[in-house]
Amino acid sequence: MLSIKNLHVAINGREIIKGLDLEIHAGEVHAIMGPNGTGKSTLAGVIAGREGIYDITEGEITYKGKNLLDLPIEDRAREGIFLGFQYPVEIPGVSITNFMRTAVNEIRQYKGLPQISAGDFLKKMEEAKKLVGIQSKLTNRSVNEGFSGGEKKKNEIFQMAMLQPELAILDETDSGLDIDALKIVANGVTALRSDENATIVITHYQRLLDFIVPDFVHVLFEGKIVKTGGKELALELEAKGYDWLKSEV
Amino acid sequence: MEILTKDFSLAAQMVKLFDDNHDLIFKSDTPEITDRRKIALEVFKRLGFPDNKDEKWRNTDLKKSLQAEYNYYFEPTFQKGIDLARIFQCNIPHLETDMISQLNGWFISENGGIKKHADGVIVGSLAVAQKEFPDLFDQHFGRYADNEKSGFVALNNAFACDGVFIYVPDNVQVKMPIQIVNIIHHDQNIFVQNHNLVILGKNSQLQLVQCDDSVDHQRSLINTVTEVFIGENASLDHYKLQNKNDVATLINSLFFHQERDSRLSTNCITLNGGIIRNENYVRMNGENCEANILGVYLVDKFQHVDNQVFVDHAFPNCQSSELFKGIVDDSARAVFNGHILVRPDAQKTNAYQNNKNILLTDKATVNSQPFLEIYADDVKCSHGATVGQLDETAMFYLRSRGISIENSRMLLMYAFAAEIINHIKIEPLKIRIDDMVKKRLRGELSVCEQCVLHCSTMEKPINFEIDLSKI
Amino acid sequence: MEKDGNTILDEVTKSEYKYGFYTDIEMDMAPKGLNEDIIRFISAKKNEPDWMLEFRLKAYRYWLTIKEPNWAHLHHPAINYNEIIFYAAPKKKKQLAGLDEVDPELLDTFKKLGISLEEQKRLSGVAVDAVIDSVSVKTTFTDTLSKLGIIFCSFSEAVQNHPDLVKQYIGSVVPYTDNYFAALNSAVFTDGSFCYIPKGVRCPVELSTYFRINAANTGQFERTLIVGDEGSYVSYMEGCTAPQRDENQLHAAIVEIVAMKDAEIKYSTVQNWYPGNAKGEGGIYNFVTKRGMCRGAASKISWTQVETGSAITWKYPSCILMGDHSVGEFYSVAVTNNYQQADTGSKMIHLGKNTKSTIISKGISAGHSSNSYRGLVRMTRRAENSRNFSQCDSLLLGDKCGAHTFPYIQTENKSSIVEHEATTSKISDDQLFYCQQRGISAESAIGLIVNGYAKEVLKQLPMEFAVEAQKLLSISLEGSVG
Incomplete structure (x- = not known):
């Protein structure tokens, strides 16, 4: 589904990602771990297509057989890429309902589908809300405005449920959450898992992986994937810390 | 000495005075400086003195000040028999400054009017600097003080004969703060126009304290222009302390010209005065400049203080912050006009402006005009203004702890002013001003026979054990 | 690649002004220029x-004794008052009794504007007074209203039928000496709406006036007077459009509102005069004096405006809070694009005790436009315990436009509190990226964000207007940033 080959990315002339390879197939869950500043969020931003920050100096990314780097941000989203933001931005005055209806309809239009009916949309909203345990009130509020950290992250998963992406990238979705909120978020992600879609979980902490069980764990260190393994790699990392990597590399 | 009478327009008399005294005014000029003076006078002829019809002067009425009788001097003037040493002794405990003095707008010295220090720093009289350092003088004099800003600036640029001259060469960090004490002491009404020029070279650093005081109760009209050039990556820390008598009119125009990467912090503390008008112009003439413009004013009786701040963001990535706070009592009036201009290409500008006032009586007046004029899109600008009273909940809290109403009020007023005072980076000065503000709030500070910084007895401070940050 | 801001702006400017058509109606006109004879002619x-x-x-x-004001942040060539036709009216042979007698061309014009003058097809719950080139052509719903004692008619009719009321209130809020344009309007005004709500009556429908400039070379000088007697309530709406022309046309109106004890008057405007083309040619010069007087205790006047049109807007809807406990409100969204210039805001003059005022102003600038907020809040000595809160935000789309804020605050008593806050910002890249990542195009994202930004003001509008205003905002700005 997603294939990254020899990716090099620089920010303001400083190389952050230095030759990264990654293969992701439908039905898989990949966890990317690593210390701060090793390029985890950069990778997420590059896949989603954030403009004006990243310089892709080398390498290629193909997604469902297409050259991903040719697509503008919204078309990547419409092709099924979803980014769960580490710091979801506040958009004052724009209600979540209005925001989601606009998104759903634009994606449908891209796919040549008619606009969603009000009834279907509301039904979908109800299901998605239930999934992450959002009280009905939340949806009448402005996007992320005045949300607590936990609410913002729940809201990201709620949107993921609404848009049903093929490839979801969750960037530090677990950071700043208490264990109850973490469970809700993780359960939401697990419930949305299927054979047709794939998930990349970017995290700093091993504890999220107790709830979202990954098929692969990659360790990102100084802009490269230095180690790949199964779930047990995460445990090993938790026990030995990232310093252990330095000696390994 | 020339006498300016109240029977004719002061503006017309000034034009005549200029024309009649070319020899005195131009005596040390290069032809270029003479030309600049003549141009300035032409601008003055066109602008005249400002009146209330001028949008920028709507709230400050100078009619009375402009229709009085004044003496005007082209030579230094002192009263006979006064003890200069006594007037100018500064008594801030532990404050070590390199002090320079002006009396009635004229530089006072014992060492030929100018001193060049070993590190190349030059401090002295503007009149002498004009003769001894003509290159530096011509390069900067009248370059930043824009005649068009007001008739006062143009008039000063035309007449300026003396004032303070400071030059800090490239890469020199001046260790000891320089203090300019400007005192008006005369037995007649007097019109004074002095012009200060401060030049900071590349990577240099200076702390400058400017004190304006009166030591008698004669009427005076003071028109001061200060031009400050802050070179690349230089840093200026500037304080202005104003304690004038109730019949003094002080027009203080400050022009700060910042080159790239430079830093400016200016703090204006107004404790007393008849009519005080401070015009602060900051031009950011390069990227990555930073300016903090602060002020606090405590006015009562029929005093009038008017702070005008104009920040010109001409280049990208600069940052400016303004905070002016005032407590206005009796029938006093406080005016604030902040104007931030962000020019079309000054992207990534970060500008902040705030004016907060406490009104203590129904006769006091506050006019606040925090303006934003923005032509670039990638900017973050905000401004705010509030006029109100002491917070009732805070008052209740203090009184419920057994503090008297008077002390509670004082504590809160002090806390209000302290936000500005805390920005003073010269510790002894901070302690002194802090003390003066407390005294001022208790009504104990008056314009005494001596320099105001000379009030030597430290009062017992009121007890500040309560953690004000918790209120 | 980041999308170039200018290309998107170009696309926006191509969106045509949809009300730019002209109707060929037989007109009755005065000769160009202004003198006492013209005024006698109009009268x-x-x-x-x-x-x-x-x-x-x-x-x-x-x-004649005063000069055009020049303190506003506006630039325009001098207005030649001798080139303006000060009176233009659709020709009519006699007093109209029914709709059948209205010129069918005229009916058609209003139909094109989406306003039906046929009562059976009217907007539900809205009574309309239609004014074309300053002359009222038709007022709907009058019978229903008159049963309640409400007078809603054209200003000319009011002068004929209710001279005492007009005489009592005209110029009582905006005297002709108020300013240059108020003096001009007082001399030459041709028509407008008049509305009187008697004691204790809550007007059951929204009253609405629709203004249309049609003829060329004319100025429009209408005058509106609304009086709410004790304990009454009315919500009043005003809309306006003009044909697309290359020359500038002058519009100098006056609106006076009087609220007696306990009365509440809500005045909403969607101003969509022709703004000129993308090069800044043509468009309406809109110099308007709007002021309300809260004369009685606990009275309330609320202004809401959505300003998207006009080449130049000079307008400061104000409240004089005379009665104790009276309330003044001002909610405004002003959008400028291309070469439009707006200098608009509000004045809140607190005279009574315990008076309260709120100002919420949202400016949005795009293209080469200039958008200024100018406002005055004055707490006089008598206005004890009064409060004001002002929030003035500016949103910038593009780097060729200007957004300015000029608040004036004057406080003369110690018990009042005035708070002013303002911010200037642009739509952040983070917000755009977030929306785009959800599959929303940059243009829709901006529409969403702008409507969200203006929401606080839009929600003050009556339903019928809110929808129109929202659409208008999107049309004026769709996708103005890259």
């Missing part, structure tokens, strides 16, 4: 009593 045309003519002449003579 005679309208069959006015002597006191009305006197009022006009006094205003005209005063106008």
Whole structure:
């Protein structure tokens, strides 16, 4: 589904990602771990297509057989890429309902589908809300405005449920959450898992992986994937810390 | 000495005075400086003195000040028999400054009017600097003080004969703060126009304290222009302390010209005065400049203080912050006009402006005009203004702890002013001003026979054990 | 690649002004220019009593002695008052009794504007007074209203049928000496709406006036007077459009509102005069004086405006809070694009005790436009315990436009509190990226964000207007940033 080959990315002339390879197939869950500043969020931003920050100096990314780097941000989203933001931005005055209806309809239009009916949309909203345990009130509020950290992250998963992406990238979705909120978020992600879609979980902490069980764990260190393994790699990392990597590399 | 009478327009008399005294005014000029003076006078002829019809002067009425009788001097003037040493002794405990003095707008010295220090720093009289350092003088004099800003600036640029001259060469960090004490002491009404020029070279650093005081109760009209050039990556820390008598009119125009990467912090503390008008112009003439413009004013009786701040963001990535706070009592009036201009290409500008006032009586007046004029899109600008009273909940809290109403009020007023005072980076000065503000709030500070910084007895401070940050 | 801001702006400017058509109606016109004869001509045309003519002449003579104000942040070539036609009216043979007698061309014009003058097809719950080139052509719903004692008619009719009321209130809030354009309007105003709500009556429908400039070379000078007697309530809406022309046309209106004890008056405007083309040619010069007087205790006047049109807007809807406990509100969204210039805001003059005012102003600038907020909040000595809160935000789309804020705060008593806050920002890249990542195009994202930004003001509008205003905002700005 997603294939990254020899990716090099620089920010303001400083190389952050230095030759990264990654293969992701439908039905898989990949966890990317690593210390701060090793390029985890950069990778997420590059896949989603954030403009004006990243310089892709080398390498290629193909997604469902297409050259991903040719697509503008919204078309990547419409092709099924979803980014769960580490710091979801506040958009004052724009209600979540209005925001989601606009998104759903634009994606449908891209796919040549008619606009969603009000009834279907509301039904979908109800299901998605239930999934992450959002009280009905939340949806009448402005996007992320005045949300607590936990609410913002729940809201990201709620949107993921609404848009049903093929490839979801969750960037530090677990950071700043208490264990109850973490469970809700993780359960939401697990419930949305299927054979047709794939998930990349970017995290700093091993504890999220107790709830979202990954098929692969990659360790990102100084802009490269230095180690790949199964779930047990995460445990090993938790026990030995990232310093252990330095000696390994 | 020339006498300016109240029977004719002061503006017309000034034009005549200029024309009649070319020899005195131009005596040390290069032809270029003479030309600049003549141009300035032409601008003055066109602008005249400002009146209330001028949008920028709507709230400050100078009619009375402009229709009085004044003496005007082209030579230094002192009263006979006064003890200069006594007037100018500064008594801030532990404050070590390199002090320079002006009396009635004229530089006072014992060492030929100018001193060049070993590190190349030059401090002295503007009149002498004009003769001894003509290159530096011509390069900067009248370059930043824009005649068009007001008739006062143009008039000063035309007449300026003396004032303070400071030059800090490239890469020199001046260790000891320089203090300019400007005192008006005369037995007649007097019109004074002095012009200060401060030049900071590349990577240099200076702390400058400017004190304006009166030591008698004669009427005076003071028109001061200060031009400050802050070179690349230089840093200026500037304080202005104003304690004038109730019949003094002080027009203080400050022009700060910042080159790239430079830093400016200016703090204006107004404790007393008849009519005080401070015009602060900051031009950011390069990227990555930073300016903090602060002020606090405590006015009562029929005093009038008017702070005008104009920040010109001409280049990208600069940052400016303004905070002016005032407590206005009796029938006093406080005016604030902040104007931030962000020019079309000054992207990534970060500008902040705030004016907060406490009104203590129904006769006091506050006019606040925090303006934003923005032509670039990638900017973050905000401004705010509030006029109100002491917070009732805070008052209740203090009184419920057994503090008297008077002390509670004082504590809160002090806390209000302290936000500005805390920005003073010269510790002894901070302690002194802090003390003066407390005294001022208790009504104990008056314009005494001596320099105001000379009030030597430290009062017992009121007890500040309560953690004000918790209120 | 980041999308170039200018290309998107170009696309926006191509979106045509949809009301730019012109209707060919037989007109009755005065010769160009202004003198006392023209004023007598207008007054005679309208069959006015002597006191009305006197009022006009006094205003005209005063106008001759004063100069056009120049303090606003606006630039335009001098207006030549001798090139303007000060009276233009659709020709009619006699007094109209029913809709059948209205010129079918005219009916068609209003139909094109989406306003039906046929009562059976009217907007539900809205009574309309339609004014074309300053002359009222038709007022709907009058019978229903008159049963309640509500007077809603054209200003000319009011002068004929309710001279005492008009005489009592005209110029009582905006005297002809108020300013240059108020003096001009007082001299030459041709029509407008008049509305009186009697004691204790809550007007059951929204009252609405629709203004249309049609003829070329004319100025529009209408005058609206609304009086809410004790304990009454009314919500009033005003809309406006003009044909697309290359020359600038002058619009100098006056709106006066009087609220007696416990009365509440809500005045909403969606101003969509022709703004000129993408090069800044043509468009309406809109110099308007709007002021309300909260005369009685606990009265309330609320202004809401959505300003998207006009080449130049000079307008400061204000409240004089005379009665104790009276309330003044001002909610505004002003959008400028291309070469439009707006200098708009509000004045809140607190005279009574415990008075309260709120100002919420949202400016949005795009293209080469200039958008200024200018406002005055004054707490006089008597206005004890009064409060004001002002929030003035500016949103910038593009780097060729300007957004300015000029608040004036004057406080003369110690018990009042005035708070002013303002921010200037642009739509952040983070917000755009977030929306785009959800599959929303940059253009829709901006529409969403702008409507969200203006929401606080839009929600103050009556339903019928809110929808129109929202659409208008999107049309004026769709996708103005890359």
